[in-house]
Amino acid sequence: xxxxxxxxxxxxxxxxxxxxxxxxxxxxxxxxxxxxxxxxxxxxxxxxxxxxxxxxxxxxxxxxxxxxxxxxxxxxxxxxxxxxxxxxxxxxxxxxxxxxxxxxxxxxxxxxxxxxxxxxxxxxxxxxxxxxxxxxxxxxxxxxxxxxxxxxxxxxxxxxxxxxxxxxxxxxxxxxxxxxxxxxxxxxxxxxxxxxxxxxxxxxxxxxxxxxxxxxxxxxxxxxxxxxxxxxxxxxxxxxxxxxxxxxxxxxxxxxxxxx
Amino acid sequence: xxxxxxxxxxxxxxxxxxxxxxxxxxxxxxxxxxxxxxxxxxxxxxxxxxxxxxxxxxxxxxxxxxxxxxxxxxxxxxxxxxxxxxxxxxxxxxxxxxxxxxxxxxxxxxxxxxxxxxxxxxxxxxxxxxxxxxxxxxxxxxxxxxxxxxxxxxxxxxxxxxxxxxxxxxxxxxxxxxxxxxxxxxxxxxxxxxxxxx
Numbered sequence: 001x002x003x004x005x006x007x008x009x010x011x012x013x014x015x016x017x018x019x020x021x022x023x024x025x026x027x028x029x030x031x032x033x034x035x036x037x038x039x040x041x042x043x044x045x046x047x048x049x050x051x052x053x054x055x056x057x058x059x060x061x062x063x064x065x066x067x068x069x070x071x072x073x074x075x076x077x078x079x080x081x082x083x084x085x086x087x088x089x090x091x092x093x094x095x096x097x098x099x100x101x102x103x104x105x106x107x108x109x110x111x112x113x114x115x116x117x118x119x120x121x122x123x124x125x126x127x128x129x130x131x132x133x134x135x136x137x138x139x140x141x142x143x144x145x146x147x148x149x150x151x152x153x154x155x156x157x158x159x160x161x162x163x164x165x166x167x168x169x170x171x172x173x174x175x176x177x178x179x180x181x182x183x184x185x186x187x188x189x190x191x192x193x194x195x196x197x198x199x200x201x202x203x204x205x206x207x208x209x210x211x212x213x214x215x216x217x218x219x220x221x222x223x224x225x226x227x228x229x230x231x232x233x234x235x236x237x238x239x240x241x242x243x244x245x246x247x248x249x250x251x252x253x254x255x256x257x258x259x260x
Numbered sequence: 261x262x263x264x265x266x267x268x269x270x271x272x273x274x275x276x277x278x279x280x281x282x283x284x285x286x287x288x289x290x291x292x293x294x295x296x297x298x299x300x301x302x303x304x305x306x307x308x309x310x311x312x313x314x315x316x317x318x319x320x321x322x323x324x325x326x327x328x329x330x331x332x333x334x335x336x337x338x339x340x341x342x343x344x345x346x347x348x349x350x351x352x353x354x355x356x357x358x359x360x361x362x363x364x365x366x367x368x369x370x371x372x373x374x375x376x377x378x379x380x381x382x383x384x385x386x387x388x389x390x391x392x393x394x395x396x397x398x399x400x401x402x403x404x405x406x407x408x409x410x411x412x413x414x415x416x417x418x419x420x421x422x423x424x425x426x427x428x429x430x431x432x433x434x435x436x437x438x439x440x441x442x443x444x445x446x447x448x449x450x451x452x453x454x455x456x457x458x
Contacts, residue, residue, distance in 0.1 A: 010441060010445075012441070012445030013419065013441055013445070015448065016416070016448070017419075017423075018419040018429065019425065019426065020365070042350075043452050044448045045350045045353075046347060046457045047451050048353060048354075048420060048448075049347065049353040050397065050401060050451075050455050051420055051421070051451070052308050052353040052357070053308050053349070054398040055312060055314075055315045056307035057314055058306075059307070059309075059324065063310070063327060064302065064306065066328060067328055068298075068302070070328070071335045072295070076293060076335065076338065077336055077337050079339035243344060245458070246458065
């Protein structure tokens with residue numbers, strides 16, 4: 001019997017609203033920092049919507065007028081405040097602390113001493129505060145940043161830096177013990193047509209979605225946490241249409257064998 | 261005022277809304293206060309919303325109340341719908357399912373339902389309700405549910421249509437929590453792939 005509850009396995013129950021109480025809270029907290037779970041929940045919700053369509057029934061005709069009548073006297077909520085765009089340097093370490101980048105790559109995770117990890121985490125939290133518009137978003141940002149910091153500070157954290165085929169560099173910190181990676185990028189070209197950079201975990205012959213890179217600021221993207229890494233997995237990045245896909249549709253522009 | 265261009269209505273339009281009646285677009289207009297767009301959205305949504313509420317809540321009067329609350333919430337919070345996070349239908353059905361669950365998942369409500377229903381019988385695949393407009397949808401779902409193992413199918417239908425929490429499902433089916441959790445997820449993966457959900 002596993003000691004730690006397997007939270008990833010709760011995506012189905014969550015999507016069907018079959019979680020309650022403490023388990024629901026714990027899973028929602030987990031979801032905030034787990035893009036692969038988020039992706040899976042989204043697909044399950046779409047599936048559930050089909051289950052709902054299959055039991056569609058015409059309502060009593062009187063409902064229509066009641067609803068339309070109520071609408072004329074009901075105020076609407078305004079749209080959520082858009083997040084303030086992050087200042088380009090807000091999550092970069094101060095220039096003095098950046099190492100002389102002799103190789104010119106400019107990645108921002110050059111060393112993994114605990115002090116560095118702490119600085120990066122503090123800066124990531126600052127980014128989260130800037131972007132959060134509501135308390136809920138702030139809590140989510142903090143949970144996400146805590147999860148990022150945990151990977152950075154893990155005793156078995158290892159850094160790998162790779163160039164992408166279409167330009168730019170990705171810095172990937174892997175913690176095998178936490179089964180997670182944190183990915184940040186620099187200099188990857190902005191994509192047109194709503195396309196996104198999507199991450200994948202590759203194992204055997206299969207690809208599992210691992211999240212979408214957030215839009216960049218000044219050519220750099222904020223750290224993305226991807227959990228659910230298995231032993232021997234590789235990480236790949238492809239360019240996909242808006243919203244991402246469930247399987248890669250293009251050749252990877254970057255492939256990293258994750259250190260174990 | 262933003263008026264959506266209404267397509268020529270023909271027999272096909274009843275089940276196949278043209279580009280002018282794309283639900284996500286309608287919700288965009290609804291978010292800006294367009295009551296005509298809301299009417300068009302109502303006409304697309306009222307059957308799945310009421311149907312799901314009926315399926316979960318069972319009592320017709322309460323189902324109607326749930327449907328009314330949900331449709332009003334769609335009006336009220338249309339600006340919160342984010343099309344990058346999923347389809348408009350999925351957004352509305354999530355609201356609907358949660359509202360329906362709120363109604364049924366209280367201790368007294370559960371006790372009453374169990375009393376009325378005796379031993380709850382999970383709906384067999386051909387027990388899925390039909391309506392003329394959604395016959396194709398119902399067929400497809402029925403066929404895909406039929407491809408699941410019995411435990412997967414019962415777990416998914418008890419949780420979704422029955423409105424039970426997964427520990428309650430585990431009790432009803434006499435199975436371990438971990439087993440039910442896995443069957444629900446496996447069942448959904450199969451349904452998702454069978455239905456071709458992207």
